[in-house]
Amino acid sequence: FGEGVVAHVAFARPFCDSLTGVLYEAARRLDIMSHKGGVYACMEGPAFSSKAESEMHRKLGYSIIGMTAIPEAKLAREAEMCYSTIAVVTDYDCWKEGEEVSVEVVVENLFANIANAQALIERVLPQLAQAPRECGCGKALEGAIFTSPGAIRPEAFKKLELLIGKYVAA
Numbered sequence: 261f262g263e264g265v266v267a268h269v270a271f272a273r274p275f276c277d278s279l280t281g282v283l284y285e286a287a288r289r290l291d292i293m294s295h296k297g298g299v300y301a302c303m304e305g306p307a308f309s310s311k312a313e314s315e316m317h318r319k320l321g322y323s324i325i326g327m328t329a330i331p332e333a334k335l336a337r338e339a340e341m342c343y344s345t346i347a348v349v350t351d352y353d354c355w356k357e358g359e360e361v362s363v364e365v366v367v368e369n370l371f372a373n374i375a376n377a378q379a380l381i382e383r384v385l386p387q388l389a390q391a392p393r394e395c396g397c398g399k400a401l402e403g404a405i406f407t408s409p410g411a412i413r414p415e416a417f418k419k420l421e422l423l424i425g426k427y428v429a430a
Contacts, residue, residue, distance in 0.1 A: 263416040276342040298323025302330035348373035
């Protein structure tokens with residue numbers, strides 16, 4: 261959190277299992293090819309992998325490689341928000357001969373997947389709005405704030421009150 265407030269939220273499972281399940285089932289009902297589970301590797305971008313990096317990722321058993329999702333997942337967990345990802349595959353990286361990655365290939369595949377992503381979101385939003393929240397995401401900060409309440413400066417508390425107010429008194 262910075263500003264003199266230390267919190268360590270559990271992050272062994274970065275994505276909300278409940279939300280992931282809803283997304284997966286909706287994708288199946290819409291006949292959108294999808295996979296649930298796997299290992300997401302977040303690499304620094306914006307850059308494509310070298311051949312060596314691509315082979316290393318495959319040998320380590322990564323299911324999908326991206327440049328986002330993990331920073332967002334951490335922020336969502338700290339804000340006690342449910343978070344999952346809809347990863348639209350754009351390329352095979354550079355490991356698959358004859359399928360080398362290029363900006364043109366990525367953009368073409370991305371646009372081809374937009375309709376599926378939009379249909380999926382359109383399907384799940386009404387369902388999520390009505391669903392009770394039964395996962396632990398909404399209590400991620402419970403027991404995670406390490407800073408003694410008396411050591412939190414008033415200006416820091418004011419800035420973070422929306423997130424920490426139910427756990428720390430002013």
